[in-house]
Amino acid sequence: MTLRIAPLLLLAAVAAAGSASASSPPSASELAPIHGPYHPKIRARDFVGRVDNRYLPFLPGTRFHYEGVRGHTPQTDDEVVLHRTKRILGIRCTVVRDTVAEHGAPVERTFDYYAQDRHGNVWYMGELSLEKRRGRFVKASDSWLSGVKGARPGILMPGHPRRGDAYRQEYFPAGEALDEARVLGRRGSVTVPYGSFQRPLVTSERSPLEPQTEEKQYVAGVGEVREHVVKGHHEEFELVSIGR
Numbered sequence: 137m138t139l140r141i142a143p144l145l146l147l148a149a150v151a152a153a154g155s156a157s158a159s160s161p162p163s164a165s166e167l168a169p170i171h172g173p174y175h176p177k178i179r180a181r182d183f184v185g186r187v188d189n190r191y192l193p194f195l196p197g198t199r200f201h202y203e204g205v206r207g208h209t210p211q212t213d214d215e216v217v218l219h220r221t222k223r224i225l226g227i228r229c230t231v232v233r234d235t236v237a238e239h240g241a242p243v244e245r246t247f248d249y250y251a252q253d254r255h256g257n258v259w260y261m262g263e264l265s266l267e268k269r270r271g272r273f274v275k276a277s278d279s280w281l282s283g284v285k286g287a288r289p290g291i292l293m294p295g296h297p298r299r300g301d302a303y304r305q306e307y308f309p310a311g312e313a314l315d316e317a318r319v320l321g322r323r324g325s326v327t328v329p330y331g332s333f334q335r336p337l338v339t340s341e342r343s344p345l346e347p348q349t350e351e352k353q354y355v356a357g358v359g360e361v362r363e364h365v366v367k368g369h370h371e372e373f374e375l376v377s378i379g380r
Contacts, residue, residue: 161255164294164303170316174307176288178259180226187230187252191337191354192293194230194250194258198380200359203329204373212237213373224261225283227251243268249281256295260306262287280308287311293354294319297337305341317341326353328361328374336361 168176187194194217202213218231229249236244249261262281266273280287290304299321306313320338327333336353348368355361364372 161296163296163298164257164291164301164319167257168289168291168303168305170302170304174288174304176290176304178225178227178282178289182253183227183251183259184254185228187250187258189252189256189258189293189295190356191297192258192359193357194232194359195380196230198378200375201377201379202373203376204371206371207369209238211243211373222249224249224251224281225289227261229261242273245273250292251289253295257291258293258295259289260292261289263306278308278311278313280306280311280313285310287313290315291317297339312343312345314345315341315343320351326355326362328376330358330361330375330377333358333361340366 168174196217196219198217200215202215204211204213214235214237216233216235218233220231221228222231223229229251232248232250234244234246234248235242245266247264249263251259251261253259262284263279265276265279267276268274282289285308287306287308287310290306292305294301294303297319299319301319303317305315305317308314318340320340322335322337324336324338325332325334326336333355336355339352339354340349341352342349346368348365350363350365350368350371352363353361358375358378361375362373
């Protein structure tokens with residue numbers, strides 16, 4: 137009797153493991169690999185209508201105000217989640233306006249386009265980058281849009297961040313936009329003007345084209361609270377307030 141039950145138990149265990157594996161969502165490393173040819177599989181039917189990832193909630197009307205320094209110059213950075221959307225690759229994307237200012241005057245502005253898939257991954261679909269020349273904002277060369285001139289989307293924040301995950305955040309070789317990130321895990325604590333938090337999610341970001349590395353800290357239900365360059369020039373920003 138025991139000899140007949142054992143194979144049955146083994147088959148049941150194998151079937152259960154296979155079922156769990158099939159239901160487990162793919163990691164960011166699998167969806168947006170940093171090595172080898174890059175052709176992420178993007179299907180409009182796999183995306184949802186809003187970005188509500190717990191570490192990156194971009195809900196329309198939300199305003200994030202950061203203060204910091206770049207080099208020796210104090211700056212502010214204001215991110216506003218707009219109520220309008222932009223359709224890219226058939227996907228309705230959330231638009232975030234990001235304005236960097238010095239002494240109260242805007243010096244940089246971008247319109248970033250994000251979309252979230254059904255597994256919670258927030259994809260970076262493109263950006264309109266503007267730089268100031270002779271007192272006016274003009275389109276910068278690193279602007280890109282998925283599906284145009286070889287540009288492809290990357291993942292800004294995984295739906296289920298796992299320590300060691302490494303993934304592309306953007307892919308536009310022509311415009312030298314090749315940022316990639318790695319999840320370092322949840323660790324330590326962080327205190328910024330907005331508040332104090334335990335065990336924030338920490339990521340490390342870099343580009344193979346630039347000699348600097350940046351770490352970012354995220355808090356569930358809040359979003360990014362701090363970023364600072366750990367290798368390269370001096371740059372640091374901290375979350376001061378959130379408005380809705």
